[in-house]
Amino acid sequence: MAFSVNTNTSALSALFNLNSTTRQLESTQTHINTGLKISSAKDNAAIFSIAQKLRGDLKGYNAVKQSLDRSISTTDIALAAAGSISDLLIEMKEKATAASDSGLDATSRTALNEDFIALRDQITTMVSNAEFNGTNMIDAGTDVVTAITNPSATQTITIAHQNMALGGGIVDVTATQTIATQVDASVTLALITASLTKVSASLTKLGAGAKSLEAQRVFADKIADTIEVGIGNLVDANMAKESANLQALQVKQQLGVQALSIANQAPQSILNIFGG
Structure with missing residues (x-):
């Protein structure tokens, strides 16, 4: 040595x-x-880069879920209002049918007409209140629901507007419709019958759209969870080790x-x- x-x-x-x-x-x-076993690029540049991309996708899916949540809420309110309008039309049909009887006395006809007008005006109130976050899918406007379904916002689900305002195309009953006479009642009855058919069709469209949104929301949750687990597998430290x-x-x-x-x-x- x-x-x-x-x-x-x-x-x-x-x-x-x-x-x-x-x-x-x-x-x-x-x-x-x-x-974390990999908290910066110097720990492992390749894996850190992959993890960062996945984190970006995860944030993107958070935005997707928020978009879907807003769209679901908007559609649910439109569905609820449309269902109530359908119920009102059924009640109005009952009044119009009764008022179509030519032998009805004046007092009864007046009472039926007042009830009819009250129901008619409720439709206007419901339509105007069927709004969420500034979007109303059933008023006289043109609002539609568009939800993004992927992190790059290149794919969407769109639900069309359904104008259920009085005299708006789906509900043929106008804002001045009455059943004050037997003739008026007969005309109104036909309009209500047609309106019920069209409202049912609109409810089907809104319901199908809502179902698609909810299914996509569940899928987005699963994708986000999978990405989060994937990130963890790449960068999380084994604490026992x-x-x-x-x-x-x-x-x-x-x-x-x-x-x-x-x-x-x-x-x-x-x-x-x-x-x-």
Whole structure:
């Protein structure tokens, strides 16, 4: 063995190994603190890049779910209002049928007409209140529901507008319709019958659209969950493994400090050669 006071090879080797252990210990502590085995590109550039892309997709699906939620709420309100309008039309049909009787006395006809007008005006109220987040799918406007279904917003589900305002095309009964006379009642009865058929068709369209939105919402949840699990598989630290590594490295570090201490004392043995 060569003895030198200028170069302590053993100490250099011990210091190198100790520094290596310290770096591994710092890395393990970072994994434990963050819960991630890959928290930056320097840990693994390729996997970090993949994980970042997946994180972007996950954020995109969060936006998809928000869009679907808004669309579902808007459609549900339109469906509820359309169902209520259908119920009102059925009640109005009953009044119109009764008022079509030519032998009806004036008092009864007046009462039926007042009831009819009250029901008629409720339709207007329901149509105007069937709004969510500024969108009304059944008024005299042109609002449609459009929900994005993918993170790049290139695919959508669209539900068409259904104009259920009085005299608007689906509901043929006008805002001034009455059953004040037998003739008026007969005319109105025919309009109500036609309106019920068209409202039922609109309800079918809205219902099918709502079902599609809800199915897509469930699918978006599944996709988002799958992406989140995939990201975790790529970058999450195995905490049980990291805990074991931490204990092993702490022991290794302590031993490295002792080894360096012993190596640093080696040059003093040269004094023995000179009788020191």
